[in-house]
Amino acid sequence: MGLERYHPTTTHPVFGLPGTHILQLEARSLHDLTQQLEMGLLHETVTRLLMLLELTPVTFQQHIGLHLFNRRKNQRLTARASERVYRYACLFERAMQLTGTQEAARTWLKTPNAALGGETPLQYARTELGGQLVQHLITALEDGVVV
Template sequence: MPRSTGAQARNERAGVPAKSNWVVLQMTPEHLIARVRAGFEYQEFEFMQERLELSLRDLARLIQIPERTLMRRKQAGRLDPGESERLLRLERLLALAEEMFRDVDKALRWLKTPKSALGGNVPLEYAATEVGAREVENLIGRIRHGVFS
C-alpha cells in the first residue's frame, strides 16, 4: 500500500481527496487527453515532487521546465500542456513501478537506479523523452511477465 506523503496529508487537511498514482492507469485516454490539454494544476507538480522524493529543481529538470518558467507556472497555478504530458509520463511510470513492486520505496529505488537493460541509464532520466518512457514501460512489462531483462 502506498505510504502517505506530506503532500497527501496537506491535501487531506485542505479537503482535497487523497490520490493514488494507480488512478492514472485506470483513466480513459479521452480523460487523460482532456487533462493534458487543459494543463495540470501546479499542485499536481508538487504532489509528484513529493511522491518521487525529488527536489523541485530535479523534477523540473526531468520534465524540462526551466526554473524561471516553473516560478511563473506556480504563480499561474497551472502547467502548460507539454509540461503536463511530460509529468504524466512520470506519473504513469511511478504507478506501474508501484503496481509491480506493491511497495512505494522499492518502486522509487528501482526508478532511481541505473538499469543495464536501459544501457546503464536511470529509468526516471531515460523517460525524459516519449521513446525513453516507452522503453521503461516495456522493461516493467517484461519484468512483470518474468522475461529476463
C-alpha cells in the same frame, strides 16, 4: 457511428486510467484525461508527484527537460509540460505495481539499470520513446524476462 459520439475507453470503476490516481485526476475516460492535460495540470499536482517520487524541483526539471516551478501556484502548466508530468506519474504507478511499494518503486526508478544503458529509469524517460521503453522493461520484468 459518427466521431461526435465516440468516447475513448471508459475506465474500470476500481482501477481507473494509468497515472490518474497518482495525480489525483478525476478522468473517467481517455477523452477526459486528454482534455485535462490540454487544459494544463495545476502546480499542486506536480508538487504531489514530487513528494511521492522524493525529488527536488530542480532534479525533476532536469528529468523532464522543462522549467515548471517559476510559475505562481495557481497557474496551470502547458499541455506539453502536463503530458511529461503525466508520463512520470504513469511510470511511478507501473513501478509500484512491479515492486509492490512506493519506497521500492522510488528505489527502482532511481537506480541505474543495465537494460537502459546504465541510466536510471527516470533519466531514460526524458523522451516519450524513452518512457515507452521503460514501460516495456517493466512489462518484461513482470513477465519474468531477465534483462
